[in-house]
Amino acid sequence: MACARRLLLLLSLLPMCKAWKPKSLFLFHKRTGEACDDHSECQSRCCVPSSLNPQAFCVSKTIFLKCLPWRKPNWDACSDHAECRSRCCVTNSASSEKFCRPRDIFRQCTPWRRPDGARCGHHRECRSQCCIALSEVSRPRCVRRSGLLAQCLPL
Incomplete structure (x- = not known):
């Protein structure tokens, strides 16, 4: 009977404990691509804002363990080299619209x-x-x- 009381007491305290846990106990629970507010929330310890909106997302680190900001992939519209992963924002037709493009085999950013x-x-x-x-x-x-x-x- 005493054992059952202790069990009931522990079960009744469990929701209260979860509500009062500090943020630091939730370390590393978000995966790549999930929204975040701080580096400590991500498994990769890397939370960066997207250039498309102000919301930050968990991203993986580079092979040099750097936490780089999110950049647009190839073929997305862009206006500056800094927006692209390839650091290459050029026109790809006679129109004036620019797109992120991969660099050539010589690592050159050649325009159309x-x-x-x-x-x-x-x-x-x-x-x-x-x-x-x-x-x-x-x-x-x-x-x-x-x-x-x-x-x-x-x-």
Whole structure:
């Protein structure tokens, strides 16, 4: 009988104990992707804000155990290099809208350029880096480089 009373007493105190637990006892209970307010809430001990909204989320640390801020993945719309994981925010068509793009094999962030035959206004707009008017009355177009030293010459 005394044992049953003790058990009932412990069970009645259990909800009260849970309500009064300090925040520090809930360490490391949130997984990657869950909303958080502090690093101590996450299993990774890494809570960073999303650039899409002010809410912070648990993220995993890098291989160097750094807690990096969340950045947009490739192909998401962007306005600055710092917004992207790849640190490469460029246009990928003739429109002015920019997107996060992966870097090339040389770790270069190369912007989209117009193909040969497309109208252009400057050499840097073309893949060939060659924008010339094919005649005196025509508008400039991107043309492939020609000649012995692959120069930007009219045909």
